[in-house]
Amino acid sequence: MATRVRSTTGVVARRLSRVVVFMQEKQALRTCTTQSTTHHGLELLQVMKCWQQEAGYKKIAGRGFRLLALLGAGATGMLGLSGLAYADEAEHGLQSPSYPWTHNGIFSSYDHTSIRRGHQVFKQVCAACHSMNLIAYRDLIGVAYTEDEVKEIAAEIEVQDGPNDEGEMFSRPGKPSDYFPAPYANEQAARFSNGGAYPPDLSLICKARHNGQNYVFALLTGYREPPAGVSVREGLYYNPYFPGGAIAMPKVINDGGIEFEDGTPASASQMAKDVVSFLTWAAEPEADERKLIGAKWIFVGCLLLFQVGHYKRWKWAPIKSRKLVLDVVN
Template identity: 55%
Template sequence: MRHLLLPGYRSSSEGQFHKDDERSYYNLPRNKKVALTTLGVVTAGGAGLALMLHQSVKASDLELHPPQYPWSHAGPLSSLDHASIRRGYQVYKQVCSACHSMEYLAFRNLVGVSHTEAEVKTIAEEVEVVDGPDESGEMFTRPGKLSDYFPKPYPNPEAARVANNGALPPDLSYIVNARHGGEDYVFSLLTGYCEPPAGVTVREGLYYNPYFPGQAIGMAPPIYNEVLEYEDGTPATMSQVAKDVCTFLRWAAEPEHDQRKRMGLKLLMGSAILIPLLYYMKRHRWSVMKSRKMAYRPPK
């Protein structure tokens, strides 16, 4: 009787099969099988218990997850509100720029998006930029140009920490991409300041915000109703101010947002024409060639 040998096994003269180089689980003694099984059960139980404890600790945390807001640019073919971007820049300039930098954004990036070139030149000239050295080797100040980047509120991180009780204000260039929840998180954070619940104490110099990790944030409430006056006359309520600055920060983190969706729309329109054409070529043109039977007839 012929036996089908598995790879890694050899046949002996007694008709038994043995593995060449290693012993399988089924060939182990009974006590070792029990030990391995017990070890597997204990490991799986420990991992499950650790996961349950982690979930229980996470569930007991007071941190809130930001809700999803119906942003006008959230749709697959929706563009950014450029009037809101303009108002958001005004909020950043008058409120946020006192502590937060945007070192990856230049004045020229605003041209054609929220301001005209003449307006951006006027905005840039309001900033004094340290340049040089000149012919005598001295540094000098000059009015800002379109190619200059947004000025920093502090000369270095150490000065920023000293001015903010040890807290370092983050750069806002890519903040909506760097935080889980994006603009939903930023909007909830800006509008989520409240009194701490009963039993929760906040150290002096900190403020309670349930959306911030740890719930204690060093930034004072930055916006409130009528914190500024919009140039276009839009009522500057807290929610409106937060919405505008979040839209501006989304554009700052993703300036190609509108172009990307426009290219996607063009791709869909082109595919609507190209895919039926390819199907026709595949189904009606090449089907004859693919189904043709080729036979060789040797010469007689």
């Protein structure tokens, strides 16, 4: 019995020792593994930090390269736009500035004294080459001249009329119902007299050109010597506001070119301003009447708006100001 107890005790002791040894080895292995993992973790952190720094450098370099690329593209684009602007300017002419015309306002009307001087400039300067086929002398009545003055102006020209009772054409003095005479019989005669260029009709010139009146004024006053590197062939004149820069019409608006009837100094800018006012009226003679009708409609609309507002307040004031009381007793 004692022997069996000793044997059992020894077995238990040996098993306990093995368990203790196993636990110690397991703890040692865990400690070693933890240390190794920590060591490798530190190495891994260092490697990741290096990667992050490298990635940061690459990111900064990438941003720098992208910035340089954007700057290069922007510079190339600006150069391209400047080239396009220069090509557009050479093809379509220099953009004309905007001038403060007195008749441009909503409630502004034409300067009729300027229209009268402008007609004088057209008759003495422009009518030698340009026509105004859509304007009759009677259109000037009440705008720049009286009826008697228009009759005198129309009588200065001769109009071929007919046939008469004998079937023949005859010449007669002009009447207010006649239109402005054309300087040439046909387009071929006009081109032959102007070196192949055809002077356009000026009846609607301020509506037929972009930025009409500003363009015409800039064109009349924009003659200058061609800059260095620009050559203009013989028979043409340099004007940057004209498409292509070379125009067949010489500078016809000069200081003191005519003498105004009202004594206004006939400077080149004054003459150009007056003739542009005349051409603007010719292209849009109903502008004053249209603005007057618009002003009347605005006035009537304001009266109607006031009446509608008063009626609305009168109609809805009792409804919006009443008070509803709920009587739960009765």
